Amino acid sequence: TTPIRLRDYRPPAWSVEAIELEIDLGIDSTEVSSRLTLRNDPQQSTPLRLDGEGLELLAISLDGRKLEAHGYRYEQGVLEVHGAHDGSVLETRVRVRPAANTALEGLYLSGSREHGFLLTQCEAEGFRHISFFPDRPDVLARYTVTLRADRERFPVLLAGGNPAGSGDLPDGRHWARFIDPHPKPCYLFALVAGRLENIQRDYLTTDGRKVKLVIWSEANVIDCCHYALDALERSMRWDERSYGRSFDLDVFHVVATHDFNMGAMENKGLNIFNAKYLLADPDTSTDDEYRAVEAVVAHEYFHNWTGNRVTCRDWFQLSLKEGLTVFREQQFSADMNSASLKRIEDVALLRRTQFPEDAGPLAHPVRPAEYREINNFYTATVYEKGSELVRMVAGRLGQEGFRRGMDLYFERHDGQAATIEDFLSALGDANHIDLAAYLTWYSQAGTPRLHAKGEYDAARHEYTLSLSQQTRPTPGEPDKKPLPIPVKLSLFGRDGQLLPLHTDGEAQGDGAEKVIVLDRATQRFVFKQVASSPVPSLLRGFSAPVVLEYNYTPDELALLLTHDADGFNRWEAGQQLAMLAFDTLRDGDDSVACRAWCKALAALFEQDAMDNALLADLLTPPGEIEFADRQSEVDPARIHAQRETMQHRLAEQIGIDALLARYRALAADAGEPRLDAGSQARRRLKRCVLELLALIDAEQANTLAARQYSTASGMTDRLAALSVLVRRRAPQAASALAHFRERYADNPLALDKWFTVQAQVPDEPALAVVRKLESDPAFTLKNPNRARSLLGAFASTNPSGFHRADGAAYPYLAERLVQLDALNPQIAARLATAFNGWQRLEPLRRHAAQQALESLARHEGLSPNLSEIVGNVLK
Ligand code: DPP
Numbered sequence: 001t002t003p004i005r006l007r008d009y010r011p012p013a014w015s016v017e018a019i020e021l022e023i024d025l026g027i028d029s030t031e032v033s034s035r036l037t038l039r040n041d042p043q044q045s046t047p048l049r050l051d052g053e054g055l056e057l058l059a060i061s062l063d064g065r066k067l068e069a070h071g072y073r074y075e076q077g078v079l080e081v082h083g084a085h086d087g088s089v090l091e092t093r094v095r096v097r098p099a100a101n102t103a104l105e106g107l108y109l110s111g112s113r114e115h116g117f118l119l120t121q122c123e124a125e126g127f128r129h130i131s132f133f134p135d136r137p138d139v140l141a142r143y144t145v146t147l148r149a150d151r152e153r154f155p156v157l158l159a160g161g162n163p164a165g166s167g168d169l170p171d172g173r174h175w176a177r178f179i180d181p182h183p184k185p186c187y188l189f190a191l192v193a194g195r196l197e198n199i200q201r202d203y204l205t206t207d208g209r210k211v212k213l214v215i216w217s218e219a220n221v222i223d224c225c226h227y228a229l230d231a232l233e234r235s236m237r238w239d240e241r242s243y244g245r246s247f248d249l250d251v252f253h254v255v256a257t258h259d260f261n262m263g264a265m266e267n268k269g270l271n272i273f274n275a276k277y278l279l280a281d282p283d284t285s286t287d288d289e290y291r292a293v294e295a296v297v298a299h300e301y302f303h304n305w306t307g308n309r310v311t312c313r314d315w316f317q318l319s320l321k322e323g324l325t326v327f328r329e330q331q332f333s334a335d336m337n338s339a340s341l342k343r344i345e346d347v348a349l350l351r352r353t354q355f356p357e358d359a360g361p362l363a364h365p366v367r368p369a370e371y372r373e374i375n376n377f378y379t380a381t382v383y384e385k386g387s388e389l390v391r392m393v394a395g396r397l398g399q400e401g402f403r404r405g406m407d408l409y410f411e412r413h414d415g416q417a418a419t420i421e422d423f424l425s426a427l428g429d430a431n432h433i434d435l436a437a438y439l440t441w442y443s444q445a446g447t448p449r450l451h452a453k454g455e456y457d458a459a460r461h462e463y464t465l466s467l468s469q470q471t472r473p474t475p476g477e478p479d480k481k482p483l484p485i486p487v488k489l490s491l492f493g494r495d496g497q498l499l500p501l502h503t504d505g506e507a508q509g510d511g512a513e514k515v516i517v518l519d520r521a522t523q524r525f526v527f528k529q530v531a532s533s534p535v536p537s538l539l540r541g542f543s544a545p546v547v548l549e550y551n552y553t554p555d556e557l558a559l560l561l562t563h564d565a566d567g568f569n570r571w572e573a574g575q576q577l578a579m580l581a582f583d584t585l586r587d588g589d590d591s592v593a594c595r596a597w598c599k600a601l602a603a604l605f606e607q608d609a610m611d612n613a614l615l616a617d618l619l620t621p622p623g624e625i626e627f628a629d630r631q632s633e634v635d636p637a638r639i640h641a642q643r644e645t646m647q648h649r650l651a652e653q654i655g656i657d658a659l660l661a662r663y664r665a666l667a668a669d670a671g672e673p674r675l676d677a678g679s680q681a682r683r684r685l686k687r688c689v690l691e692l693l694a695l696i697d698a699e700q701a702n703t704l705a706a707r708q709y710s711t712a713s714g715m716t717d718r719l720a721a722l723s724v725l726v727r728r729r730a731p732q733a734a735s736a737l738a739h740f741r742e743r744y745a746d747n748p749l750a751l752d753k754w755f756t757v758q759a760q761v762p763d764e765p766a767l768a769v770v771r772k773l774e775s776d777p778a779f780t781l782k783n784p785n786r787a788r789s790l791l792g793a794f795a796s797t798n799p800s801g802f803h804r805a806d807g808a809a810y811p812y813l814a815e816r817l818v819q820l821d822a823l824n825p826q827i828a829a830r831l832a833t834a835f836n837g838w839q840r841l842e843p844l845r846r847h848a849a850q851q852a853l854e855s856l857a858r859h860e861g862l863s864p865n866l867s868e869i870v871g872n873v874l875k
């Protein structure tokens, strides 16, 4: 296939003003009748071409006349119709086969034939699997949807928009109609049909609209939907308060399914969620999962304005809605919970997922210039780095300026399909600032390195900070341009006091924290009246998505870790110090940096005023994936061992007695699992303390973990205990695993965790464990969550297990990818990204990975999804 390129974009020659769909639903066979009112751009004389994949065409007519065979042609996913003109009406009837749809794209069956329900997933290009249409986001149409089905088997019929009638039909069938007053692209179309229960609540918008909020799920889990309903209401209030945006339909439906490729989907008025991000109850969900439910509910709801009311002109602009909506979701979560903990979580995620993507063969700009399969571009770069770009611009404009800009963006582009340029122009115009320089961030891949060097002139009391930037080449982009990099900074005296900042030039902010912007390759900034040689705190709040290179001494980082008042900056200093410790650790010996790291943390451990959750984050060194970036020839087993050595030293420094005492104090508080921030923080720290204890007193830790497992009142404590037992290969692990397997036999979300915790066991044994788990009757490649819980967890989150020295896991994964690809190409392609970074492995592993990839690439009949990833990763 040839790639699709951004520069080839043309407005549609044919668009659709209105679409009327009549859908006769059945599990094996569904008939879709569509009536399109067409518009033709008089400037373009191309014939009418509509997308359609795998549709069995039953009838076709144009302007009321049945088309003869010579009047149209349907091949290779395109229906070409002759004789259409502006205002023409095209009617088609097609058959699709939901139960046979294992790709979960278009219309498909969730669950069993007897009890399951029908639903759709259209983003990015699923609608063409349902009906003929110009399947591109810049064709916005008004939808009228009529669903018909057997009343007994499909009592609930839902589509996006406002309800517009329902009733009985002969033969036990019934119908329901929905009209969406807001024109939308077809990727936001959705329907759901089946036996579902609901919970609901009335909501009054600030502009006076009565909205019914309804969450739907299968009967056995409807009690787990209350938390999501509360989160939805909080999200709606927040968007009204923070952005002045309220909901615009009479009813808002949300549906949970266990069979879903994505996390969730923002279909207009009918959001569909992977159950993992909607269901929440203490017995099944961890604290992290509660927060994820709240965040994803908010994310999908926020899309109603950033994505739906203003949509994307083409899929290259995906980050226009995703980066912006992730940013809004992060703001919301920061407001609902702790802002500094949220920032730590987001930056850690960025470093774990996006930085490696940007550093390897799959690197692509936030706005890619080309793609073959758009589903492969729902990436950490488009989402997480995209959010960081919005954050930089928002920081540049300030809170009020950003709101002014967003207001103008909505005013200008409501009801339109927009571009990144439109977004930056609106934000800039509202503030009389030219933001065009930020476009380079969108078009250039790779993580910039920010090199900083400070010089203190004691005679003049001046501190000069020299900054320079460099972005390494990425595939197809040998030369990089300088980017605007906002650097938020403070200076600390050697006594740990913040110093006031005095600059000559322009800098935002006042007092002891300012933002300077490096927008050239190199630049110098001078600070005056600096009383003594300072320690700079740079890139505060992670003010730009870059890698900072500054030659800190261990003592300087320990000073920042100890004295900064801001939780995020303190954590960041600790992470940098841990990196230094890692770099200087040699063969199990510790180093000056490692001792400084341990000492500073041990001192914080003793401070009563420390927040439990922040302390847990401080005690957690960067992950193995982040450390891999420090080695030129990556040896994941050594990284694992070295990281553990650091944790071992830390545990020794704190000491068994202190760890035990703290564990007991935190555990004393058991009882009903409560969700308040304080209780969550205690559980988080308790897990961390138990993990440290396990490194220096395995027997005692295992006993405590086994007790915690059996007495835990909620999933957070239970899973933490199970994880310690499994990872440490404790004698008690087997019986706890057996108990968990039995207890949650009928709970897919809990069972996923059971697979994952075992797939994450470090080092050599992991592969055998994974292979054995494949024969568990609950394992199947057909369910995306289950495939991810075992294969995804193993390949993408267990570096020492997946990259075992003999390379045996590579052909194993390749074999599974082929099997998975035949069922569900999107999931196969996603799991294949685990091979990213193979070129930087040490030689033995590198050769093994290359062989596995090359033989996978030679395999006949791979999907476009998987071949694009394999092809790119091999480049
Ligand atoms: N459902 C995915 C998301 O919300 C794609 N739009 O990010």
Ligand code: ZN
Binding pocket: 299, 303, 321, 322, 325
């Ligand atoms: Zn999204």
